[in-house]
Amino acid sequence: MSDSCFVVRLNRYLDLTPTEKKAVASLEREPRDYPSGSMLWQEGDDLSELLIVHQGWALSESRLPTGKRQILRFHFSGDMIGASGIAFRDAPSSIVAATDMVVCRFPRRALGETFTEHPRLAALFFSISQMESIDLYDRLRALGRSEGKARLANLFLSIAARMRAVSGQHNPVIRIPLTQSDLGDAVGLTQVHVNRLIRQMTEEKLITRNRSTVTLVDEPKLIELARFVDRFSALDSSWFPSPRG
Amino acid sequence: MSDSCFVVRLNRYLDLTPTEKKAVASLEREPRDYPSGSMLWQEGDDLSELLIVHQGWALSESRLPTGKRQILRFHFSGDMIGASGIAFRDAPSSIVAATDMVVCRFPRRALGETFTEHPRLAALFFSISQMESIDLYDRLRALGRSEGKARLANLFLSIAARMRAVSGQHNPVIRIPLTQSDLGDAVGLTQVHVNRLIRQMTEEKLITRNRSTVTLVDEPKLIELARFVDRFSALDSSWFPSPRG
DNA sequence: CGCTATCTTGATATGAATCAATAGCTGTGG
DNA sequence: CCACAGCTATTGATTCATATCAAGATAGCG
Numbered sequence: 001m002s003d004s005c006f007v008v009r010l011n012r013y014l015d016l017t018p019t020e021k022k023a024v025a026s027l028e029r030e031p032r033d034y035p036s037g038s039m040l041w042q043e044g045d046d047l048s049e050l051l052i053v054h055q056g057w058a059l060s061e062s063r064l065p066t067g068k069r070q071i072l073r074f075h076f077s078g079d080m081i082g083a084s085g086i087a088f089r090d091a092p093s094s095i096v097a098a099t100d101m102v103v104c105r106f107p108r109r110a111l112g113e114t115f116t117e118h119p120r121l122a123a124l125f126f127s128i129s130q131m132e133s134i135d136l137y138d139r140l141r142a143l144g145r146s147e148g149k150a151r152l153a154n155l156f157l158s159i160a161a162r163m164r165a166v167s168g169q170h171n172p173v174i175r176i177p178l179t180q181s182d183l184g185d186a187v188g189l190t191q192v193h194v195n196r197l198i199r200q201m202t203e204e205k206l207i208t209r210n211r212s213t214v215t216l217v218d219e220p221k222l223i224e225l226a227r228f229v230d231r232f233s234a235l236d237s238s239w240f241p242s243p244r245g
Numbered sequence: 246m247s248d249s250c251f252v253v254r255l256n257r258y259l260d261l262t263p264t265e266k267k268a269v270a271s272l273e274r275e276p277r278d279y280p281s282g283s284m285l286w287q288e289g290d291d292l293s294e295l296l297i298v299h300q301g302w303a304l305s306e307s308r309l310p311t312g313k314r315q316i317l318r319f320h321f322s323g324d325m326i327g328a329s330g331i332a333f334r335d336a337p338s339s340i341v342a343a344t345d346m347v348v349c350r351f352p353r354r355a356l357g358e359t360f361t362e363h364p365r366l367a368a369l370f371f372s373i374s375q376m377e378s379i380d381l382y383d384r385l386r387a388l389g390r391s392e393g394k395a396r397l398a399n400l401f402l403s404i405a406a407r408m409r410a411v412s413g414q415h416n417p418v419i420r421i422p423l424t425q426s427d428l429g430d431a432v433g434l435t436q437v438h439v440n441r442l443i444r445q446m447t448e449e450k451l452i453t454r455n456r457s458t459v460t461l462v463d464e465p466k467l468i469e470l471a472r473f474v475d476r477f478s479a480l481d482s483s484w485f486p487s488p489r490g
Numbered sequence: 491c492g493c494t495a496t497c498t499t500g501a502t503a504t505g506a507a508t509c510a511a512t513a514g515c516t517g518t519g520g
Numbered sequence: 521c522c523a524c525a526g527c528t529a530t531t532g533a534t535t536c537a538t539a540t541c542a543a544g545a546t547a548g549c550g
Contacts, residue, residue: 148505188507189506189507190507192507192508193506196506211515
């Protein structure tokens with residue numbers, strides 16, 4: 001049996017025992033495909049599953065009644081989506097596929113079973129969902145207290161950091177399948193203003209962008225400009241219970 | 246034995262069994278006092294405890310190297326602080342007491358034990374920590390896509406909603422022990438600008454503020470202005486495992 | 491009673507939004 | 521293979537929200 005995508009993800013943080021792997025794999029549902037642009041779910045939907053991104057890019061967004069949109073988070077390969085919807089039943093944001101996607105599904109019901117049978121996995125779920133909070137803290141910091149150029153720099157750097165953590169490679173060219181409007185909605189600026197800022201940043205030889213790629217030309221300067229802290233730190237599993245089976 | 250403060254908090258969401266209560270209470274450490282203005286911990290500190298606010302107000306903040314500050318969250322009676330620090334060892338933000346406080350402490354080690362012995366409590370911890378994410382989503386939405394007045398309105402309304410959920414009372418007067426600078430650092434505006442906005446909002450008969458109280462004079466208008474959604478929804482415990490003992 | 495925090499208010503500067511028009515791509519169908 | 525439709529990006533002119541700088545005014549506190 002090849003590892004399920006959930007297992008692959010969890011195993012990145014912890015060496016799962018064969019029993020644990022089996023438990024997770026047996027509860028997982030068939031992966032599902034979503035075409036670019038489709039909606040995995042909408043704000044307010046009643047959620048019954050936790051998702052893991054297997055392939056592709058998605059984004060959490062929320063629309064204000066004015067029609068404005070705020071992009072809250074990006075989700076890449078390996079990310080867990082929907083933990084807060086599990087706890088509170090209705091989704092606090094919509095999830096949209098930014099590229100074609102393949103997604104693994106884990107039913108809410110199964111989560112209860114897993115918590116009982118495999119406390120160590122429960123601890124792992126708990127920890128993984130904390131990454132979400134940490135990421136949100138960083139976005140907040142950036143939005144609240146910095147100006148446009150720094151916000152964009154921050155966005156690019158944090159996407160790069162997360163993608164590099166997944167790929168293990170350190171490439172200055174990152175693929176960001178977002179339009180200028182998307183970028184604006186993520187950092188709280190207008191598309192027009194994003195355009196001007198990107199031009200300026202290009203002139204200043206900080207970045208380069210075309211279509212769906214961004215190149216971090218002068219990464220040290222970007223880091224300074226954004227006052228970026230790469231918060232990626234290893235999971236602390238010292239308090240985890242020992243595995244069963 | 247009177248219920249520990251952690252038990253009181255958890256019991257608000259779930260009817261704990263006597264065994265569960267006992268388990269939590271026995272692991273809890275002595276409560277601790279903190280005077281107003283003191284720091285419960287600093288960004289980057291190595292955390293070994295989860296805290297529950299018993300009395301008082303605290304805030305999570307983060308300082309940028311420029312000296313600017315972003316307030317990320319407020320913590321009231323009953324709130325759990327430090328979940329993300331438990332998962333990742335170092336705190337992603339500092340916690341400052343905004344008033345005198347009494348805080349209950351739950352050691353990280355005990356969390357592992359609890360996860361093993363009481364899966365239902367594990368599920369509860371998991372869910373409670375999701376509230377943090379949901380709160381952060383809302384702050385982010387407000388910061389990214391609305392103007393000053395709406396941000397302030399949003400802040401006041403969300404504080405009111407949370408305090409009312411705790412107190413069970415629906416009072417238009419809420420105690421907010423924050424200066425104008427604090428408010429500014431929470432919503433991403435200058436103290437000076439906060440001052441002007443509050444004056445305007447007072448003239449428009451939306452609110453009243455003096456010292457440490459804010460009165461929501463015209464709550465319907467505020468809700469409309471802020472496009473506020475009270476996301477407080479009951480915990481969905483349908484997937485929780487059944488209790489042990 | 492004076493000290494230090496906090497708050498108030500004005501004048502000015504600046505970042506970003508808005509409005510508006512044009513230019514480039516990309517994919518589709520004839 | 522071209523022409524057109526429909527996004528996406530570029531650019532300018534103008535307005536608006538918010539920051540900055542600066543100077544008092546208040547008020548709680550030791």
